[in-house]
Amino acid sequence: MTVKSSKKRILFFLNHPAHYHLFKNVINSLSGKYDIKVAIVKKDILEDLVKKEGWDYVNIFPEGRRNKKLPKLFAMMFYLFKTEIRLYLFARKFNPCLMVGTEGTIAHISFLLGKKSILFNEDDTKATPENYLFYPFA
Numbered sequence: 001m002t003v004k005s006s007k008k009r010i011l012f013f014l015n016h017p018a019h020y021h022l023f024k025n026v027i028n029s030l031s032g033k034y035d036i037k038v039a040i041v042k043k044d045i046l047e048d049l050v051k052k053e054g055w056d057y058v059n060i061f062p063e064g065r066r067n068k069k070l071p072k073l074f075a076m077m078f079y080l081f082k083t084e085i086r087l088y089l090f091a092r093k094f095n096p097c098l099m100v101g102t103e104g105t106i107a108h109i110s111f112l113l114g115k116k117s118i119l120f121n122e123d124d125t126k127a128t129p130e131n132y133l134f135y136p137f138a
Helices: 017-030 046-053 072-094 105-113 129-133
Strands: 009-014 035-041 057-061 098-101 116-119
Touching: 009 017, 009 072, 009 105, 017 035, 017 046, 035 046, 035 072, 046 057, 057 072, 072 105, 098 105, 105 116
Parallel strands: 009 035, 009 098, 035 057, 098 116
Antiparallel strands: none
16 A cells, blocks of 8 residues: 655756756755655766755756757757656646746646746847747746
8 A cells, every 4th residue: 555645746847957057955954844856867977966965856867868869949849849748747646736846848748747947048039049938837
């Protein structure tokens, strides 16, 4: 028999070591009060940093998200779609009440699951026009 936690669940999605540093203190302070899971992608030393913290995490892209064989635009679209599928499957299983991160895919996934999301971004939409695809869902 499995015992379900009565704590609210929060999913953080990190895809760069800088995101670890951005959310480290928040995740650590919320741990214990909330059921926290962290989804990551393979990027530099990100997985080592997350392991060192002892967080409950899953690497949804252990193979990384780079493909130099495809033209840049197609590779970006391909990995966006692939990320959304993998993140959706993980989030559906975890069933968070809130999703937090810097990548717009969390806005789409949380919308599909009927959950709330908080999307952090350091670039304005002029520099990253793809934000128009994500901001309405956050």
